Each structure stands twice: as C-alpha cells, then as structure tokens.
Amino acid sequence: MEQLLTGRYFDGRTAQGRAVRLAEDGICWRLELEGQEAEPLLWPRTECRWRTIAGSGHVLEHHDDAAYALFDRRPPRAGRTRRLFARASFADSRRLIRLGVASALALAGLLALVHSALPALIRRTVPVDTEAALGEQLLPQLVIVLGIGGHGRACPMEGRLTANLTAVVNRLVLGTRYHYQIDVYDSPIANAFALPGGHIVLTTGLIAALGSAPELVAVLAHEVTHVEKRHGLTSMIQASGDGALLSAVFGNAGSFAAQLGALNYSRQHEREADAGALERLERAGYDPGALNPALAHLAAASRMSLPPGLAFLSTHPDLEERLQATKRDGETSYPPGIGNVSWQLLRALCKS
Amino acid sequence: MSDNDHLSPIHPGSVLAVQPEGPRVDGPLKRVLTRDHSGQIYRTAFWGSFLLFPTLGFYQFWQKTRLRSLIWSSVELDGDAFEYTGRPMELLIGFMVAMVILVPLAALNQYVAVFISDSLVQTIRSVVAALVLGWLYGFALLSHRRYLASRTRWRGIRFSQRGSRVQSGFLVVTYGFLSVLSLGIAAPYLDMAYQRFVWNDTWFGDERFTFQGQGKALIGPWLACLLLAIPSLGLSLFYYSGVRLRYLLDEIRLGDMRFPSAFSKWMLFKAAFFFALVAIFSGVLVIAMIGVLLGLNSTVVPTGMANIILNVILVTLPVVFYLSFLRFCLFRFMVVPVLIETVRKGTLEGMLDLSSIGQSQFSTGYVGEGVASALDVGAF
Numbered sequence A: 001m002e003q004l005l006t007g008r009y010f011d012g013r014t015a016q017g018r019a020v021r022l023a024e025d026g027i028c029w030r031l032e033l034e035g036q037e038a039e040p041l042l043w044p045r046t047e048c049r050w051r052t053i054a055g056s057g058h059v060l061e062h063h064d065d066a067a068y069a070l071f072d073r074r075p076p077r078a079g080r081t082r083r084l085f086a087r088a089s090f091a092d093s094r095r096l097i098r099l100g101v102a103s104a105l106a107l108a109g110l111l112a113l114v115h116s117a118l119p120a121l122i123r124r125t126v127p128v129d130t131e132a133a134l135g136e137q138l139l140p141q142l143v144i145v146l147g148i149g150g151h152g153r154a155c156p157m158e159g160r161l162t163a164n165l166t167a168v169v170n171r172l173v174l175g176t177r178y179h180y181q182i183d184v185y186d187s188p189i190a191n192a193f194a195l196p197g198g199h200i201v202l203t204t205g206l207i208a209a210l211g212s213a214p215e216l217v218a219v220l221a222h223e224v225t226h227v228e229k230r231h232g233l234t235s236m237i238q239a240s241g242d243g244a245l246l247s248a249v250f251g252n253a254g255s256f257a258a259q260l261g262a263l264n265y266s267r268q269h270e271r272e273a274d275a276g277a278l279e280r281l282e283r284a285g286y287d288p289g290a291l292n293p294a295l296a297h298l299a300a301a302s303r304m305s306l307p308p309g310l311a312f313l314s315t316h317p318d319l320e321e322r323l324q325a326t327k328r329d330g331e332t333s334y335p336p337g338i339g340n341v342s343w344q345l346l347r348a349l350c351k352s
Numbered sequence B: 001m002s003d004n005d006h007l008s009p010i011h012p013g014s015v016l017a018v019q020p021e022g023p024r025v026d027g028p029l030k031r032v033l034t035r036d037h038s039g040q041i042y043r044t045a046f047w048g049s050f051l052l053f054p055t056l057g058f059y060q061f062w063q064k065t066r067l068r069s070l071i072w073s074s075v076e077l078d079g080d081a082f083e084y085t086g087r088p089m090e091l092l093i094g095f096m097v098a099m100v101i102l103v104p105l106a107a108l109n110q111y112v113a114v115f116i117s118d119s120l121v122q123t124i125r126s127v128v129a130a131l132v133l134g135w136l137y138g139f140a141l142l143s144h145r146r147y148l149a150s151r152t153r154w155r156g157i158r159f160s161q162r163g164s165r166v167q168s169g170f171l172v173v174t175y176g177f178l179s180v181l182s183l184g185i186a187a188p189y190l191d192m193a194y195q196r197f198v199w200n201d202t203w204f205g206d207e208r209f210t211f212q213g214q215g216k217a218l219i220g221p222w223l224a225c226l227l228l229a230i231p232s233l234g235l236s237l238f239y240y241s242g243v244r245l246r247y248l249l250d251e252i253r254l255g256d257m258r259f260p261s262a263f264s265k266w267m268l269f270k271a272a273f274f275f276a277l278v279a280i281f282s283g284v285l286v287i288a289m290i291g292v293l294l295g296l297n298s299t300v301v302p303t304g305m306a307n308i309i310l311n312v313i314l315v316t317l318p319v320v321f322y323l324s325f326l327r328f329c330l331f332r333f334m335v336v337p338v339l340i341e342t343v344r345k346g347t348l349e350g351m352l353d354l355s356s357i358g359q360s361q362f363s364t365g366y367v368g369e370g371v372a373s374a375l376d377v378g379a380f
C-alpha cells in the first residue's frame, strides 16, 4: 500500500487536530491517525469529496461525518473519483442545486412581470398631465444625445409657421386627449422624437435630410402615433422597472443605464407607428406615399453622418422590412399640408 | 504526544502543531498570524475588481469567497489555521433568493415614486421605504454574520451566530431612530447595545462568546470625533473606528480568554487618509485624461453620430476603469492591511479549556448571505 500524503485530521466533534497519513486502499481512502493504536479509518471514495480552499489547502470530507482531513497537495488519482456522484450524495449540494433552480425560475418570472405585465397594466392608469410632466424630464437627456448646442434651446419659430404645424398635427389626431407642441432643435443628427405627453422634437438635420414637405407630414404622423399609443410611457415604465433591478445589482450606474433605455422604441413600437401613420395620413387627406421616401431619406442621412468604420451602427436590420411595408403607389394627388412658405421657413430655422 | 495537549493547546509563543508537555501558562501569544498570503490576497483583490464590470458583477461572489478563505487561512492559532468553507454558489443563490424578495419591493417603490405625484403619498412612501430599508439592513447584518460564522471553523469546530434576524431588523430600526433623535450623541450607547445583542449570541462550537461593552467607555472619543468630523472632512470618524475596534476586541470573551489587539488607534485613520489621497489624485488624473480624449475626438471627428458615440465611450471607459481601480485600492490600502494589522498585533489573554468544547449543533443553513450581499453589507 502506497503512502500518498501527510496532513492534519479533525474529528469534527472535539477541538483537537491530529497528524494523518493518507493511503489508497482499494475503493477507499485509508486514513492512519498518528498516536492512535486503533484501526485506521476507511472512507469509501464515492462517499467522499475533495475540496480546494484557497490558502487552506485540499480538504477530504466524508459525507455523513463532520470529520475531515486537510492536505497541502491532492493525491494524483483524487480527481478520478466519480465527482458528480460523490457530490450529489452530500445533502447540502442537493439542496443548493434545488434552491438554485427554483430561485432562478422565480427571478425569471419576476423579471418578465416587471418588464412586460406591469408596464401594460400601469400605462392605462397614468393620467395625461402626469405623462406630459414625465415626458419633459426626458428632454435634457435628449439634448445630450442629440448634441444640441446653444444652451439646449429650440429654434425660434414665426407664429404662422407654428400655426401651420399645429393645424397639420390637429388634423392627424382628431379628438385627441393630448396637447401637442412641436419644436425644432439645432442638431446635425437627422432624427425626430415624440416625448410622452405630446411634445414632438425635430432636428434641423431631419428637415435638411427630407426631400419635401409631405415627407415631414408623414414623419409627424409617425411621431403622433407613438404619443397616442403611449409607446414612450411604456418604455419609461419598463426602464424604471429595469432601473430598480439594475440599481439593486449595480448601484446607481445601473439605473442610469436603464434611463437611456427609455429613449429607445422597440421594433414592435416602430412597426405600430408606421402602420398608424399610414392610417392617419389617409384619414386626414395627406399623402401616405410620403412615408416611404421619408424613411429612406432618414436612413441615408444617418448613414452619411457616420465614418465608414462605424457604418454598421446605422444598418437597422428591419429597415428593409419597414420600407417594404410603407410602399404606396403615388397616383392620387394630395394637398401638401405644409405649404411652400412654411417649408422654406422650416429649412431656414436656426440658420442665422 | 502528551496527554494534556488537548487540555491546553493554545500556548504562548506556540507556532507548532502539537505543543510538547508543559504546564498551562497564561499570557500573551506572541504571534497569531503566521501565514503570509498577502500576495495572493492582493492579486485576488486586483483581478476581482477589474473583472467585476465585464462579468456584470457576478464575479464578486467568487472574489469574496477567495478573499475570505485566503484571509481566514492566514490566521493561525497554535499551529492550526482558521478555515473558510463557504462556496461562491451559495452566495450567488443567496443573492438570487434575496432578489426575488427585493425586486418587487424596489419596483413598487420606483413606480410609486415616479408615477404618483400626490405629496402625501410621497411622504408616506419615503417613511415606509426608510423603515423597510432599515429593517432589511438589520436583518442583513445578522444574516451576514450568521453565514460567515457558519462557514468558519478551527480544528473542525464551527462558529455560529444565533439570535433572531427579525429582532436584529427591529433593533436597527429602533436604534437608528433613537440615534437620529439624539443628533448622533447617543450613537455609542446604541451601537454597544447592538453589539451586546450580537456577540452574546456568537458561539465557537458549544461555547458562547460574551460581551459586556458599554457606550460610556466610548462617549468621550465619539463626541470629540463628531465635533471634528467637519473640519477633518470626516476622517476623524476613522480615528473613532480604531478606538471602537480596540474596545470591542478588549471586551469580547470566549470562556476566560480575551483577544485584545495592540494596533495603533490611528491605523484606520491613516489607511483612510492614504486611500482618500489616492482616490483624489487618481480622480483628477482620470478627469484630465477624459478632457484630453474629448478634445482629441472633437478635432478628429468634429460632428455627427460618430462623435457622440465616441464621446460616450471615451467618458464611460475611463470612469469604469477608475471605479474598478478604487475598489481595488479599497482592498489594497484599507480592508486587507487593517485586517492583517489587527490580527498581527493580536494577543490571547487568559485560558480556554479546549477539551470542554464540542461541535456546534446549530444548523448551518446552506444558502449564502442573500439580502446581505444584495444590500452590500460587509466590505468583502
């Protein structure tokens, strides 16, 4: 019989330590305790496990016993014992695995609840003025994301231009409970946002990128659909739920990350907004065919503002799908909605 | 092997596994800490801190376990070191269980805070939130100790922390409220009352620790440090922590044995001062670096989406790196040196009859600290 290692043995009942010699004995580990005339201990390998504890060394434990032995090294064949089986015979391992699975499932269910079921429920109960107040809280973040200069103020607009835009929007949202406000901000980034509660934010970059006034009307129809369907509010509720989760894990950095999520609409929301825009344009008597070129122009503009290396960021996978879904034949003629004078005024905003 | 080695295994100056014959001698043990794992400890602190963000925080359970087992095993009494037997999976699962409880509470609080603007509702919400959080903190404090104790053993005998965690929660809420009411003046009395609650239910095997510390022993230093807190930018409180820790160690007993440590009362103050210097100096460097990077970016890519994305990256990365570095420094310059110094200057006074001590019969539980790690109680 080969002597493998020497170490320390603790019986788990008294505060005594003994020197121990470890040997292999068939299917057992054989532990010979120093200073003891009695028989050596024989521990069947399948009832034992080896654990490595940093700093302490290697522990040989027996499953129905608080006794264990501590060694500096591990015997060469220790790893070949059937580890899974050996571990499963330890009651603490079994319970740990069971509880781990149960808590992971419970947590997953909870996340689903916080992320989808609760937002769906809550968004119906939030009053319109609360929603508008919440929306305004997002404006400073938008100013940062769009890189807006000039103290983050909107471009000043002439009264007749404001009246024209308001009239168009009101025709798109007949019978709405929201009070709409349209602002143009000075930013090279071509984009439009609908804050919860009816504040619509356009950029000078967007107006420069669009080919005609009806395209802007189509963009407005898309944005008002986001507002009417409370997409922004839903994102915000999800973000605050995620924020609670993330901040529990990562502290305040987590909730900041979730806030950024509030500015993003899901693909589902974009599809709904496109479909809603076509419907609204039709009903209001504006050209639904303008949405398709508007989307194409927007996509081209956001690709152009990126250097070649970063172009992948703008290739939205479902843009093709959206372009396909919004295609219309342009036979009928529609009123432009935004007249030529207004269109020129819009293109000149923030230029002086 | 002598017959009485199990009667008096702790001898002054003994670093051997088995002390040969000799009478039981009272007096200080010269060295308690004998195994130097500081290299491994600092490496673990380093990698753990920098792996925290890339692993979304999950590495913390592995880091904590490794740090604890390295620190525990560097403390040696009479030839046998302490062992930490906890496992990372226990911490991870404990954390998940705690999340199942905390997530609905946090979500509810968040929803009420954001979506209800009524001021009476908000007042009630913040009071309830403070009470619940205080109670959870007290619950977590004892859970943390309970887990640590159950995973600590020496010569095969486990420690245990008994007492009700629910009661601990109520004590923390009550004491916290009274402390605020007294403008902080009564804090040492309340603190020592809580320590009596905790330590008189801490066990080594079937032997109970006792603690009779009183707040009046600490009120002088506390008031002085409280008055100096603002002019010293809070650092005086670290001096008080040193005084308090020494008092605690002086008063804790196991049988007739005491564990006083002769570390300098300024130790914590010095560590905190050095940490603050490193944090401020590196913070200034990082801010300067971000400024230079942003400046470079605005000349290379002046406008457009690319500029903004790059700016976000250029700010986020150094900040994440800085936070990781701070976390490492916290271990490197405060937590670990303070622990090591406390043990290194530690002595044993009085006698402990080890032959009368048997195994702890207290159920160890198989889940980690749970709420404690979710609430971040305990630095490591």
Ligand SMILES: [Zn+2]
Pocket: A222, A226, A265, A269, A270, A273
């Ligand atoms: Zn949209």
